[in-house]
Amino acid sequence: SNRAPTQxxxxxxxxxxxxxxxxxxxxxxxxxxxxFASRVFxxxxxxxxxxxxxxxxxxxxxxGTGKTLMARQIGxxxxxxxxKIVNGPEILNKFVGASEENIRKLFADAEKEQKEKGDESxxxxxxxxxxxxxxxxxxxxxxxxxxxxxxxxxxxSKMDGVDQLNNVLVIGMTxxxxxxxxxxxxxxxxxxxxxxxxxxxxxxxxxxxIHTSKMKDNKVMAPDVDVTxxxxxxxxxxxxxxxxxxxxxxxxxxxRHIKVGTMAGISDNVSxxxxxxxxxxxxxxxxxxxxxxxxxxxx
Ligand code: ATP
Numbered sequence: 374s375n376r377a378p379t380q381x382x383x384x385x386x387x388x389x390x391x392x393x394x395x396x397x398x399x400x401x402x403x404x405x406x407x408x409f410a411s412r413v414f415x416x417x418x419x420x421x422x423x424x425x426x427x428x429x430x431x432x433x434x435x436x437g438t439g440k441t442l443m444a445r446q447i448g449x450x451x452x453x454x455x456x457k458i459v460n461g462p463e464i465l466n467k468f469v470g471a472s473e474e475n476i477r478k479l480f481a482d483a484e485k486e487q488k489e490k491g492d493e494s495x496x497x498x499x500x501x502x503x504x505x506x507x508x509x510x511x512x513x514x515x516x517x518x519x520x521x522x523x524x525x526x527x528x529x530s531k532m533d534g535v536d537q538l539n540n541v542l543v544i545g546m547t548x549x550x551x552x553x554x555x556x557x558x559x560x561x562x563x564x565x566x567x568x569x570x571x572x573x574x575x576x577x578x579x580x581x582x583i584h585t586s587k588m589k590d591n592k593v594m595a596p597d598v599d600v601t602x603x604x605x606x607x608x609x610x611x612x613x614x615x616x617x618x619x620x621x622x623x624x625x626x627x628x629r630h631i632k633v634g635t636m637a638g639i640s641d642n643v644s645x646x647x648x649x650x651x652x653x654x655x656x657x658x659x660x661x662x663x664x665x666x667x668x669x670x671x672x
Contacts, residue, residue, distance in 0.1 A: 409451065430565045454496070501543065598653060
């Protein structure tokens with residue numbers, strides 16, 4: 374059929390800066406152009422062009438770099454229904470047929486809404502975390518049951534059902550793009566591949582600013598903390614690790630206010646607690662100790 378694709382609407386007052394994503398501006402621009410630009414135009418215009426929307430994005434790269442964050446924020450930006458996030462390994466079920474049923478259910482709400490509301494249907498985002506877990510098994514000898522095969526086939530048939538799926542966008546995430554069945558990466562399926570890599574120094578500055586903005590606003594960050602310096606000391610840290618570093622620094626600050634030895638309680642001057650440069654350096658030392666990273670490797 375030739376029904377018009379569903380139009381997404383950018384949430385009013387949306388600003389990329391407010392998304393809380395650091396260091397991924399270029400990636401976001403690319404995702405937006407390739408997956409969403411066509412969706413925010415009136416369906417009639419899109420129909421004139423005779424195109425359909427891309428409906429699958431693969432975000433790949435190391436753990437903790439903001440893939441899930443990006444997928445969620447994109448949903449918010451487009452006023453989509455709350456994304457369904459499913460974990461690849463969780464979809465797999467030892468009972469024959471149950472995994473396929475799980476996949477089918479994921480798409481059911483969107484299908485139902487599209488049937489009932491047509492163009493008025495809102496955008497449904499389905500996120501597959503660790504998608505390699507379900508998609509690497511096709512044709513593999515180790516999987517005698519063929520469960521992996523039929524799950525991938527079910528997913529493919531859902532994604533190939535263009536007409537029913539105008540209101541659906543599927544986002545797959547993986548640390549292992551090389552493990553994914555080629556059939557899933559073809560045009561019409563997960564056709565947009567965006568690498569989300571570890572942040573560079575400028576990205577780390579942005580991420581550290583995001584995760585310290587509240588303490589800065591509330592004046593609990595000491596003036597000697599220099600985010601640029603911290604960024605230079607955190608080569609190869611992911612966004613999640615940078616967030617962990619900030620959290621760890623606060624624990625050192627808290628600890629200074631505990632009357633050690635008595636554990637009797639906190640000191641009276643806790644209201645002027647500050648997170649200092651020294652707290653961040655202690656946190657860094659802790660990370661280095663845990664991972665056995667030498668100072669030279671980091672500089
Ligand atoms: P995984 O592959 O392990 O699922 P992921 O790439 O999906 O990882 P997220 O779950 O998005 O990573 O990151 C975990 C948390 O780390 C985020 O909720 C966020 O608080 C922080 N974080 C990660 N990357 C960024 C970033 N680029 N900017 C700001 N915060 C980030």
